[in-house]
Amino acid sequence: MKLDLLGGITAQQFLDEYWQQKPLLVRQAFPNIKTPFSPEELAGLTCDTETSSRIIIEHGKTPWQVKHAPFTEKDFTSLPDTHWTLLINDLEHYYPELQNILQKFRFLPDWRIDDLMVSYAADQGTVGPHLDEYDVFLIQLEGKRRWQLDSDVDTEKLVPDISLKILEEFTAENDWILEAGDMLYLPPNLAHYGVAQGGCMTYSVGFRAPDREALLSAWLDEFNEHPELNQRYGDAKRQIQPSASEISQRDIQQLKAMMRNMLDDNGGLFESFLARHLSESAATAFSLEDENPSFEEFTDYLKNPTKRLTWIEHENGLDVFIEGNALPMPLSHKEALITLTDSMEYNAQTIAELIQADPIYLELMGTLVAQGFFISADIE
Template sequence: MQIDLPTPLLAGLSPAQFMRKHWQKKPLLVRQAFANAAPPASLKELAALAARDDVESRLVTAFDGDWKLKQGPIARLPAMSKPGWTLLVQGLDQHLAEARALLDQFRFVPDARLDDLMLSVASDGGGVGPHFDSYDVFLIQLAGKRQWRIGAQRDAVLRDDVPLKIIANFKPEEEFVLEPGDMLYLPPGWAHDGTAVGGGCVTGSVGFRASTADALAAELLPRLFDEIDTAGKLYADPRQEASSEPGRVPPALLDFARRAVEAAVQRPQALERALGEALTEPKAKIWFEPGEPLPPGQGATLDRRSRMLYDTAHVFLNGESFRAGGRDAALMRRLADRRELTAAEVARLSPEARGLLDQWTEDGWLQPQTSQTP
């Protein structure tokens, strides 16, 4: 991706300019970011996806002001002629190639942060109420119209009488009506309320991952300890004296525990491996269809459900880490960046790295390339 070239996607800004001026700083309204905007699936197809138990979906209704939330699978949707309902289908990029292609337009943000594409289908007046997100979001109007009201609200109070996180004291500062092709970027914490104007409103939401420090530590620590060699590490206290305070934790045991944790974090490349594996772990309800080894003379493409990252010493794919160096590392990094390798590039891999591609294709993580990229 050419990060220094102006693009209609970002109102004439280059990705580099957008990241400096707007990312996590201020909203950006883009008229006709997508000149030929269209939903990646029909309402019938979305309804079929929402009815599956391997697809995350929700149905939000506000009939006569009574807010209700139903978690998927959703067996049946209300009629589009009935005002006040919204269907949310999460992770559409994992199920539809067209949705994955739409998500790929935003890969000027590191893949470690890029999460998924959610689609919202709403009848007239449908929405999820005024709320705020703890992550960045691009809101893309794909069909119909939606009115957005936004505000940099810092004193939000949530209602306690509804099953959604709806702001009770919403104070909008700006208002827009988005038509097909328009897009609105909002940084974390910006309060916003989107309401469908007429039926057949389809809005795409490109979201980003933003873990809290506590949540990230809770995910990384078990991975760090999984690899520890505990042989000979038994706690011993031959100098422990008789205690008149048996309920007190011995200081020596506390020191032993502290050294154990520090040793786990300080092992060479341990934190790097744990982070890369955690960031590429597939989401729940995602599984891959087994395939055959990569045919000779053919390129490879990452399956749309695969997550692949790299650092200076590893490549990470779907929760696993692999050491790589030299030409193999350069080609594997290219696979992560472009999500594909041509047949000529595959032919340059070492036998060991080529064997990895065969295994990944058998696992369904890679697919044989159907068309060659120049």
């Protein structure tokens, strides 16, 4: 199905031709997009809660001054009229209804989504020319922002003596002005430079991928919890070699095979580790929890934006994980699990109809509410 969100191409065509390869500009990907908060409300949020947020001021006390939350009212009243930006991560945690934005991108798996960040910038506000190691969809929410791209930069040449990784040299290859509703997709490691044209707001939907070092470190921690899987190198029927100091190619290949067996020959442990590990979202000081998490009929429910659920299927059932907590389920729950995790919100009538059609939904809703994956819509 062709999607207006992606400029009239299918999700698969986007994945084949653009994802992690080249940028895509879509005019009016979000027509009539609404702003659910004011700049003043965003500022208040960073003063009242433990948000992951920062203010970046160009030509402040230093060429690129960075302040980190928590902020006070004075931090905002003392800002200059231009050349500053407020960035707030995990915005969907504080405004759960913004999960409807994330829902648009669920042709990609949930474990790849990092967060929804908002940038509010005064005129000429910017974080400088830089590149990121992750995919991002930039959605213009309010006002205008100029975006320039450069695919051929020297990543080693950074502005010296500052905490930000700002590129020292940048030559624009593309130059676009985004207005409210426009969207720009950027693959990883593509240099970009956004500058506010008057006051503006921009959403950034970020997609992080686990890096090899972090994944290997986490897997070794898991593997070490199972000493029964450990094994020593064996070399029965080995051949005489000309030099005792040489490590033969045969030995190298067998040692590689032993290491690969850590992933393949473990009774499904690695698959379960992956599902659990990828269900663990980044730590945050903010949480949304019902005081008494138990399913109640005639109640509207939202997916908890601070919780992530993953699952894998094997011949004996489903291994379901919510924030690293295991919930084994029978295969008979698969269809209901897919249905219930396919949307970010459910009204009471829809839930009642599902339960009436199949009692499995009652059991599963009870489990997901008890685990905090679904929360009452009234908790907002």
